Amino acid sequence: MANIFDDLEVGKSVFKDKQPLDHRFLPENLPHRKEQITQIAKYWIEALNNVTPSDITIYGKTGTGKTAAAKFAREQLNEAASNKNVFIKVEYIRCTDYTTEYQVIAQLCQKLGRNVPHRGWTKGEVINTFRDIFRRNAYGKKLILIVILDEIDILLSKDGDGILYTLTRTDNVSILSISNYVEFKQFITPRVMSSLRDKEIVFPPYGADQLADILSERASLSFKEDTIESDVIPLCSAMAAKEEGDARYALDLLRTAGEIADEEESDKIIGDYVRRAKDRIEHNKITDVILTLPTQQQRVLDAILRLTQNNEEITSGKLYDTYKEVSKGDSVTYRRIFDFINELEMLGIISTNTISRGRGKGRTNIITLQCDTDLLEKTLYSI
Ligand SMILES: Nc1ncnc2c1ncn2[C@@H]1O[C@H](COP(=O)(O)OP(=O)(O)OP(=O)(O)O)[C@@H](O)[C@H]1O
Numbered sequence: 033m034a035n036i037f038d039d040l041e042v043g044k045s046v047f048k049d050k051q052p053l054d055h056r057f058l059p060e061n062l063p064h065r066k067e068q069i070t071q072i073a074k075y076w077i078e079a080l081n082n083v084t085p086s087d088i089t090i091y092g093k094t095g096t097g098k099t100a101a102a103k104f105a106r107e108q109l110n111e112a113a114s115n116k117n118v119f120i121k122v123e124y125i126r127c128t129d130y131t132t133e134y135q136v137i138a139q140l141c142q143k144l145g146r147n148v149p150h151r152g153w154t155k156g157e158v159i160n161t162f163r164d165i166f167r168r169n170a171y172g173k174k175l176i177l178i179v180i181l182d183e184i185d186i187l188l189s190k191d192g193d194g195i196l197y198t199l200t201r202t203d204n205v206s207i208l209s210i211s212n213y214v215e216f217k218q219f220i221t222p223r224v225m226s227s228l229r230d231k232e233i234v235f236p237p238y239g240a241d242q243l244a245d246i247l248s249e250r251a252s253l254s255f256k257e258d259t260i261e262s263d264v265i266p267l268c269s270a271m272a273a274k275e276e277g278d279a280r281y282a283l284d285l286l287r288t289a290g291e292i293a294d295e296e297e298s299d300k301i302i303g304d305y306v307r308r309a310k311d312r313i314e315h316n317k318i319t320d321v322i323l324t325l326p327t328q329q330q331r332v333l334d335a336i337l338r339l340t341q342n343n344e345e346i347t348s349g350k351l352y353d354t355y356k357e358v359s360k361g362d363s364v365t366y367r368r369i370f371d372f373i374n375e376l377e378m379l380g381i382i383s384t385n386t387i388s389r390g391r392g393k394g395r396t397n398i399i400t401l402q403c404d405t406d407l408l409e410k411t412l413y414s415i
């Protein structure tokens with residue numbers, strides 16, 4: 033019998049290799065980030081002279097190449113260090129995976145060859161083991177460790193700034209923090225601020241032309257020749273430039289447009305597929321958000337949906353009544369509903385608008401759904 037995968041593979045495709053359009057792909061060249069990478073390198077070069085580099089903080093909105101640039105600089109430093117007689121390690125930690133000081137230090141110990149359990153020890157024991165690495169290492173050389181703390185805001189907001197305290201007070205350790213928010217330093221106490229003498233590097237959003245350069249390089253690695261109509265890359269770039277210069281979104285648009293071309297069995301990607309890709313990505317985003325909401329919150333949304341479909345004006349009182357019908361006795365208090373409304377508004381699924389009912393009648397909050405009702409209905413009833 034023929035292998036089942038052979039039959040499935042015959043379908044023609046505009047892709048020659050999908051990987052370069054994946055977020056995790058690290059390109060050999062990062063257009064328009066040379067300046068920022070050079071800045072990192074100018075601080076890190078100290079390590080090649082056996083001096084612990086300054087701490088660095090990188091700021092920038094989502095999809096501005098922060099993670100990619102840090103990883104790129106790491107590869108470059110590793111390469112340069114291997115040609116020299118120095119002992120440098122650059123460890124990358126994504127703080128969404130390691131959300132406490134304990135977990136980060138334990139992970140660093142493990143990466144540096146110390147067997148530390150992911151839980152069970154006291155924090156003190158883990159920190160001592162970590163510091164011990166710098167006292168005596170097997171190579172008899174001085175180890176310089178650079179720790180990249182990506183998405184550091186998550187760690188600081190969940191577990192405080194203890195991690196920075198520990199790392200800044202360990203000899204031979206340098207930190208590169210990456211944050212989406214300039215305000216993340218509000219989580220850092222003065223005692224830690226004083227030992228974190230960091231240099232700041234800002235990653236500005238990409239403009240449409242810059243995004244087009246980034247996409248062109250990735251497209252030539254991913255797509256077969258002559259499969260892209262000339263308006264496709266400018267369209268993806270313009271749409272992503274509107275979304276605050278997000279390169280990840282631009283790549284998503286291009287990859288999804290390619291997938292649509294394959295579904296349509298078309299030899300070429302055309303502008304229309306990019307527009308359809310945009311709708312599809314937005315739908316997926318909303319669906320993901322809705323599916324991860326807690327049950328009670330989904331019921332509130334269900335109530336908003338029903339009222340919207342009946343063309344009713346949605347006040348919080350009316351919403352609460354309908355919500356109680358939906359939840360059939362298993363409901364939260366009226367006060368909790370306001371938290372839910374706030375959260376749904378922050379997620380962009382609904383909006384609220386305060387209107388005045390006229391003299392002496394006070395003001396009322398009116399809730400409006402901000403996403404497609406059909407999409408919401410399909411998602412809620414698929415659960
Ligand atoms: N200058 C560039 N050249 C090539 N690809 C890039 C460039 N900038 C970003 N990218 C690509 O865009 C995607 C998003 O970049 P990256 O993950 O580095 O963004 P980020 O700033 O870390 O975003 P976030 O804050 O959401 O984590 C990645 O696939 C990355 O390879």
Ligand SMILES: [Mg+2]
Pocket residue numbers: 098099100182
């Ligand atoms: Mg990132």
